[in-house]
Amino acid sequence: MSEHQGDTFVHVIANIDTETGKGSIRYVLPSRQRTSSAGRAAANPPDNQVRLVLLDAAGTVLGRVQPELRFEACHGDEKPTRAIIQQDVEVPAALSEIDLEYRGQKLDAFRPERATSEAIEESVTFGLPLPGHPDKLTLGTPGIGQRAGVTYLIQAKPNNAAQWQTLAVGQPTPQFVVDKNQFPGAASLEVRITQNTGFQSRTLDQRTIELATNRGAVPEGLGGANIGAAAAVTHVRRNVWELGGDWADPILWYARAVGALRTKAINDRTSWRFWAGMHGYHQGLWEFYGYKSAAEPIPTGADFDKFWEQCQHGSWFFLPWHRGYLIGFEKLIRSTVQTLGGPADWALPYWNYFKANQNGLPPAFGSPDWPDGQGNNPLFIEQRWGPDPQQPGNVFIPLDAVDLNAMTVPDFTGVASGGDPGFGGVDTGFEHGGDTHGDLESQPHDQVHGLVGGEKLFPGVSTRPLPGLMSAPQTAGLDPIFWLHHANIDRLWEAWRRLDPANNSDPQQARWKDGPASLGQRSFVVPLANGTPWEFTPGQMSDFASLDYTYSDFTPGDPLVAGMPGPARPGAALAGGAAMPPPRGPATVEVVGASSGPLPVTGAGAQTSVQLDATMRDKVAANLASGPAPGARAETVLLNLENVRGYSDATVLKVYLESPGPGGAPPIERPVGSIGLFGVTKATDPNVGRGEGLSYVLNITKAYSELAGSGNADKIGVRLKAVAPVHDAADVKIGRISIVRQGG
């Protein structure tokens, strides 16, 4: 079943760094029509000096195209240099080569492969339902090796749409799990796998899949110990801003269920407050804010020890523990919704603050009233003060305080010794409050907690500001928006895996997969809707296709909002094309310089400088200039903010590197990210935590190389700018600031 299509366009996907002049062509995909969306040209300078050069077999130039560049801008005042190219080119008849050219220099050439092997068709696995999961189909052609000039696409077209959507692209063939629930309103789905040999595409296989017959065929069980056995129906978690209204049905039913669960006793395993206590508990704050009376009993010893104070932070278990916690919570809400007469397919919405115009708190959460004007809306929380103390209750995420840089980190597990802590965190046992957070936990997870919750002074009650519910781990689970924030973090975990499936993978060690229970420590366990315990392991949580839910969209964020090149379609693996596959191997971590003493942070922020060791500085400069040896790790420069102590979990500090301006001019400043102090109070108090505070690691390679990379700077300035003023009484202090290098 092969056919040749008369394609008239090719879609070229490439990347380029206009500073280093490095770039490569990732994919060339044929198409019959233009596929690029309009409106990206705004970020494009009039002449970027980048060209796609079309050549015939004799090397004669047939034409030159100036492609649109989509820069990976992360901050407004930083000039971005890395760009992704997704350009449609009309194909001249004699086309046989496409070159990527910059300032007249040829950076890369693409020549299509002509010959294709007929044996490929036999290895297509197509539409095999996963055992026990009739809503999911595995697609791909395992066993096909990589060949230059050959790319495979998995595409789908629901019967209610006119265009093919690209689900995955790869060399060799991508493996992809199609979730039938990803196509709302469609009765059937065309799915095809095409082989693209340069300017020609060939359909290897194409089938029609009926969607309606399988949907909801198997009722969901609740009692099974294994989530796989209970998970036959896939529930789709959707964007809360795109449900069709401020009080769309899923939000209204969520509010009703929250209201019902709030009335239950704290020590009832299916109550709202029992679930918040599983994350963390603070008697003083719970009672002061009215979530518990002094006389109310908390769970008895056995239930407390088994279920409460379980949240994993500063650990490689952060993501899988919260995933299991969310699964159990979603089941409880769904079951409650059904009891109240609502739909059986309720799923937890997610809040993606990285989408344009969606960084505000969803309106249903910010109104004290139900949609009919009656008060007592359970989604509204008084102790949710937001990022601006001048406007308490105005809740939004300032986009200059958050980013999606974690999505570009290839290693799930990092190191706690000052190097990159990894996308998912550092290797620990059961860890209810580790001092080094993983990259996704550090950003945006921690910031969003503090920016939403904020803090407030209660004179006469406490000399220190008190955190909003979301600002502290011991109260966060009481706020209904917590669960939508964590659904987004959970979505970003799976989005990260899909961005670059060949490289971005979860840990394979048994002590991660089997969890702390396998080390003789506490199990990860939550109650099901009927109150029976459900134990889960990180390994089960890592098997996303076997879970009972999915997301409507795996795009991390809008490119211009979040500074990330997003995939063209939900589930498409294009964005991973922006970076070269990362080299793996042991990394050396060495200190390049450190500040002399602790740095107090008050009011608008703080400033200090880091003296650079001359030998290390020269080594970094040489490594940055030469680039990595083949297969070696690239030189990475990291800023460590060590042993940050204090009593203000809501504080978010934007971090900048500075170098003196020439001839007394104002300093040159480069933003390098931000830190959120979520959990710092507990980490500071040796009676409840370790007393060592929290430590943060920011990748500053680019800013450092601009300010000190030539090797002639003695020191480099570090400036912290607080999103909201830091109160003196909060006693926020950074133990030491150091700059380290990580490389081969």
Ligand SMILES: [Cu+2]
């Ligand atoms: Cu959290």
